[in-house]
Ligand SMILES: NC(=O)C1=CN([C@@H]2O[C@H](COP(=O)(O)OP(=O)(O)OC[C@H]3O[C@@H](n4cnc5c(N)ncnc54)[C@H](O)[C@@H]3O)[C@@H](O)[C@H]2O)[C@@H](O)CC1
């Protein structure tokens with residue numbers, strides 16, 4: 001069964017919100033499912049729900065409200081903390097609804113009161129909602145004591161989402177609730193998918209809470225929250241040093257890639273350019289560092305110089321405007337094995353003779369025609385088979401592929417994401433070069449799949465903003481001008 005990390009779950013949650021499915025709705029579904037599970041475990045008795053101050057606790061407040069309608073079940077809520085300490089709007093609203101269902105919530109702020117709490121020790125079922133995926137660092141008091149007491153009661157324990165204290169991402173943890181049953185939402189969390197976790201989790205059940213399919217299938221604002229942020233104290237170079245090898249046939253393409261890269265936040269962008277292109281691009285912007293190659297096209301003799309430059313850069317973006325010839329292809333195929341991280345675009349595909357390239361983390365950004373040449377046949381036109389062919393190609397060649405189209409398909413050979421931002425105005429020349437620059441920069445500080453999928457999303461949203469103003473007259477440079485508008489809003 002597919003498992004996800006806590007940050008993937010958070011991304012899905014934000015994507016749902018953007019689509020109009022509120023966190024409140026998801027919490028309602030989560031809480032109602034918990035109540036149903038409790039109800040099917042006992043027909044009468046005492047149920048105590050122990051809630052923390054986050055949304056895991058919020059799920060328990062909802063569950064308690066649903067349980068209150070069963071006369072034979074005595075429902076009690078213990079909030080660890082005070083009402084004023086509840087962290088989220090959704091949890092607070094659901095806490096406030098408890099009194100209208102006749103449920104008095106105890107508010108306990110210290111360990112000794114928990115130790116003396118008689119109702120906790122006499123529960124038939126304890127619902128553990130101290131924390132879920134939001135747990136961080138070592139467990140503080142009084143939560144730590146709460147975990148110990150719950151584990152010592154001998155009552156049947158149902159954990160909400162994950163046993164409190166258990167690490168959702170599979171990292172080591174200090175202590176955890178030992179549950180009889182864990183009801184986890186939407187998908188198995190990565191930590192729950194590990195072997196030998198049953199002594200913490202008991203039986204695990206994955207509960208459907210009504211997440212929209214598209215929130216998981218399409219890249220959205222939520223996915224951008226998974227990107228690494230720039231640190232306030234970061235110094236020059238830490239946010240990406242990008243080397244662009246392009247130009248020869250064209251001079252605009254590498255300049256667009258480099259400018260998009262700078263606007264996405266790269267610290268240093270260096271261009272290695274054939275003779276003739278170097279002067280033109282240098283004159284285009286003083287922000288660009290240009291190194292001149294020996295000939296008017298990329299050639300095998302220049303490979304050692306480029307390999308040296310690769311060492312002082314995080315990512316190589318290769319292909320934009322190079323032109324095609326056997327020698328260009330040969331030079332690229334000599335360069336690729338020495339890259340740690342590379343984005344291959346446009347004429348760069350001619351160098352992919354020997355993939356997979358060992359130890360090279362590679363993103364390919366072909367359009368449909370280029371992808372045809374890569375797989376040696378026309379890609380299927382129906383969406384499902386097209387998606388499968390991208391998945392298969394990526395798996396076989398150990399690359400991340402971003403197949404550009406009306407709907408972009410991004411795959412690392414294991415997962416597939418789709419991107420539907422962007423518009424028909426973006427068929428103008430140069431937009432692919434812009435995309436390569438955005439993806440390259442994100443790749444400097446993020447895994448390939450995140451860089452490619454979020455790069456496609458940012459490029460498309462910037463393109464949509466440009467389209468609002470310029471309609472079918474939009475230019476690739478208009479997209480570059482709007483990258484910061486997108487990243488400021490989406491990644492602040
Ligand atoms: N993401 C989603 O789509 C959904 C999430 N839901 C619930 O929301 C949960 C995540 O909620 P939150 O992100 O609010 O986080 P949690 O409710 O898991 O935990 C956050 C709370 O725990 C405290 N805390 C964290 N680490 C601590 C430590 N080491 N010692 C003491 N206190 C600590 C924090 O101060 C905060 O009050 C999920 O596990 C799930 O139960 C559900 O409502 C359904 C939808």
Ligand SMILES: [K+]
Nearest residue numbers: 131160162164
């Ligand atoms: K929990």
